[in-house]
Amino acid sequence: MGKIRKILVANRGEIAVRVMRTCKELGIATVAVYSEADRSAPHVRMADQAFLVGPPPSRESYLVQERILEVARQSGADAIHPGYGFLSENASFVRACEKAGITFIGPPASAMDAMGEKTRARQNMIKAGVPVVPGSTEPFASHEEARAYAEKIGFPIMLKAAGGGGGKGMRRVERLEEFDSAWRGAKSEALNAFGNDAVYIEKYLEKPHHVEIQVFADTHGTTLHLNERECSAQRRHQKVVEETPSPILSPELRAKMGEVAVQAARAVNYVGAGTVEFLVDVHRNFYFLEMNTRLQVEHPVTEWVTGLDLVAWQIKVAEGGKLPLTQAPAPNGHSIEVRVYAEDPARNFMPSPGRITTLRVPGGPSLRDDSGVFPGYTVPNFYDPMISKLSVWAPTRREAIERAKRALDEYVVKGITTNVRYLHAILSHEEFVGGDYDTSFLPREHTALVGGAEDPQLTEAALLASVVYAYQRDQKRTRNMPQTSSGETGISSWRRALRRGR
Amino acid sequence: MRYFTKRHGQKEAVPVDIEPAGDNRYKLTYEGRTLLVDALALESGAMSLLVDGTSHNVELEEVGDEVLVQVGGQTSRIDVADERRLRLRAGKAGFTVEGKQLIAAPMPGKVIKVLVKLGDEVKEGQGLVVVEAMKMENELKSPKAGKVVELPAKEGTAVEINAKLVVVE
Numbered sequence: 001m002g003k004i005r006k007i008l009v010a011n012r013g014e015i016a017v018r019v020m021r022t023c024k025e026l027g028i029a030t031v032a033v034y035s036e037a038d039r040s041a042p043h044v045r046m047a048d049q050a051f052l053v054g055p056p057p058s059r060e061s062y063l064v065q066e067r068i069l070e071v072a073r074q075s076g077a078d079a080i081h082p083g084y085g086f087l088s089e090n091a092s093f094v095r096a097c098e099k100a101g102i103t104f105i106g107p108p109a110s111a112m113d114a115m116g117e118k119t120r121a122r123q124n125m126i127k128a129g130v131p132v133v134p135g136s137t138e139p140f141a142s143h144e145e146a147r148a149y150a151e152k153i154g155f156p157i158m159l160k161a162a163g164g165g166g167g168k169g170m171r172r173v174e175r176l177e178e179f180d181s182a183w184r185g186a187k188s189e190a191l192n193a194f195g196n197d198a199v200y201i202e203k204y205l206e207k208p209h210h211v212e213i214q215v216f217a218d219t220h221g222t223t224l225h226l227n228e229r230e231c232s233a234q235r236r237h238q239k240v241v242e243e244t245p246s247p248i249l250s251p252e253l254r255a256k257m258g259e260v261a262v263q264a265a266r267a268v269n270y271v272g273a274g275t276v277e278f279l280v281d282v283h284r285n286f287y288f289l290e291m292n293t294r295l296q297v298e299h300p301v302t303e304w305v306t307g308l309d310l311v312a313w314q315i316k317v318a319e320g321g322k323l324p325l326t327q328a329p330a331p332n333g334h335s336i337e338v339r340v341y342a343e344d345p346a347r348n349f350m351p352s353p354g355r356i357t358t359l360r361v362p363g364g365p366s367l368r369d370d371s372g373v374f375p376g377y378t379v380p381n382f383y384d385p386m387i388s389k390l391s392v393w394a395p396t397r398r399e400a401i402e403r404a405k406r407a408l409d410e411y412v413v414k415g416i417t418t419n420v421r422y423l424h425a426i427l428s429h430e431e432f433v434g435g436d437y438d439t440s441f442l443p444r445e446h447t448a449l450v451g452g453a454e455d456p457q458l459t460e461a462a463l464l465a466s467v468v469y470a471y472q473r474d475q476k477r478t479r480n481m482p483q484t485s486s487g488e489t490g491i492s493s494w495r496r497a498l499r500r501g502r
Numbered sequence: 503m504r505y506f507t508k509r510h511g512q513k514e515a516v517p518v519d520i521e522p523a524g525d526n527r528y529k530l531t532y533e534g535r536t537l538l539v540d541a542l543a544l545e546s547g548a549m550s551l552l553v554d555g556t557s558h559n560v561e562l563e564e565v566g567d568e569v570l571v572q573v574g575g576q577t578s579r580i581d582v583a584d585e586r587r588l589r590l591r592a593g594k595a596g597f598t599v600e601g602k603q604l605i606a607a608p609m610p611g612k613v614i615k616v617l618v619k620l621g622d623e624v625k626e627g628q629g630l631v632v633v634e635a636m637k638m639e640n641e642l643k644s645p646k647a648g649k650v651v652e653l654p655a656k657e658g659t660a661v662e663i664n665a666k667l668v669v670v671e
Binding site: 342343347348349350351352353354357358381382383384385405408409412414415421424454455457458459460461462463464465466467468469470471472474 | 553562569583636663
């Protein structure tokens with residue numbers, strides 16, 4: 001460990017740009033890697049050095065450890081920042097960096113191993129006294145044993161077929177009195193569907209919220225948290241909107257969850273930036289979900305309410321430095337981040353790669369856009385469709401929502417389809433504004449968010465504008481046609497102009 | 503001059519008459535109403551539209567035959583055609599789901615599954631091909647009931663945006 005002089009950013013898109021910005025501010029040289037599809041990407045031009053690592057598919061370029069390490073050697077980079085995705089949670093890559101004498105800006109491989117595999121993470125958390133969703137791990141020997149277990153963890157519960165899914169062999173049981181018939185039905189259904197009647201029991205979480213805690217640890221014994229981020233606005237486990245503070249946490253619950261997250265990180269000797277994800281149910285019980293052993297996509301909202309640069313902290317810790325704080329600072333104000341995806345929500349979120357012809361990014365106070373695109377850039381179809389993250393800050397949640405909506409109104413992307421309007425609809429929805437939205441919010445309200453009632457005045461404006469646009473376009477084309485008229489055969493418009501000029 | 507406008511997904515076209523009425527001003531008549539608007543075209547398909555003093559920032563973009571219009575956070579896809587263009591399109595059934603329907607790749611990607619064979623009878627909404635892009639699979643469905651009369655899509659091949667995949671008649 002020691003002062004880092006040059007960092008290879010083993011990633012692409014907005015996160016590569018974001019990491020390089022902090023490096024520039026710290027006086028650290030940067031190295032970009034790029035695939036053939038990414039030659040024109042902003043991170044390539046932003047870096048001090050850039051190297052091709054392979055053809056477009058990730059597994060042939062950004063995921064090829066040997067090639068990344070070869071670039072680090074060739075460029076003289078003494079550290080690698082993985083961003084998120086790609087190799088960021090790959091313990092074997094961390095070991096390869098150690099072996100090559102290159103500092104990996106992230107946790108040790110052992111912590112990644114301990115948290116990377118879900119069942120192992122769950123076992124580690126149980127040992128550490130971190131609450132996990134109560135559930136059985138072994139088949140029950142008898143009906144009576146299953147019943148006793150259900151009583152122990154408390155109703156409502158879910159019965160789930162061990163042999164498969166698709167809703168078969170699955171039952172929600174609200175009360176003990178319903179257990180016997182549900183158990184028989186689930187086992188019978190599981191046997192018919194999968195040839196295996198083994199059924200597990202898991203606590204049913206009502207209206208779960210996805211709330212995560214940012215943790216940080218250095219190598220000097222300090223492990224702290226930087227409070228929470230609310231991530232319940234998600235579909236297919238892909239987050240769309242994130243915010244902090246969470247509208248549903250009381251100060252007591254926040255303190256408790258933060259304490260437990262720190263406990264989780266300490267249990268695996270964590271170092272660097274990590275995030276402990278929890279599910280919070282309607283009764284405000286919380287349960288460990290998983291740990292992300294890397295910088296999170298949505299880290300900007302934490303930066304907004306703390307004033308910190310989390311990437312700078314990561315680098316400092318990787319250099320062996322001490323964290324400048326020993327406990328969580330009180331959050332200041334409210335921050336919301338929306339993810340702009342190159343996809344069409346109205347067509348079942350069909351991806352929309354292609355050339356961006358126009359890009360106008362919003363301005364105004366307390367607003368930040370982390371982006372990996374520019375006008376003229378062709379969004380490739382080989383990678384995640386997220387093109388930018390727009391984040392805002394304001395003193396209160398209500399003000400932050402209005403600021404984010406105003407910013408989205410100014411956000412113009414043409415040439416590809418994006419989810420900008422969908423994001424605006426989310427922020428306008430009464431359930432989101434009310435704050436108590438759980439992870440079912442986006443799937444359940446899909447039709448309202450995509451189809452939404454139309455303002456007749458805006459509909460009329462769109463109609464009028466489209467006709468004027470077509471008319472102006474056609475008039476322009478007409479004016480550009482060669483002109484002739486009887487009586488002036490053979491005389492071109494240029495010569496007529498010259499004659500008039502004389 | 504008369505234009506016919508059709509909102510995406512709707513069947514009926516609405517005629518709109520437009521006349522110039524001074525610098526950036528136009529008189530538009532439709533559904534028995536006449537409006538005088540001030541419309542200033544700016545760069546990159548931006549337009550400042552004043553309707554009875556109400557100001558709208560409008561973003562317009564041509565996407566195929568349609569115009570994508572964004573105004574006040576609302577997005578519309580409007581097909582605008584003058585009478586001449588409408589006649590040219592008569593054989594292509596631009597305003598109704600009749601005649602041959604071309605299913606083209608909506609984005610660059612890879613054909614991962616072809617769900618029909620040449621000559622198959624298909625129902626409206628039936629899946630025809632599955633295209634993968636940006637790690638996501640998308641099933642393209644038939645816009646009408648009919649017969650597969652062309653099938654250039656091949657499993658495993660890369661396709662460019664707008665590449666012809668299936669034709670249903």
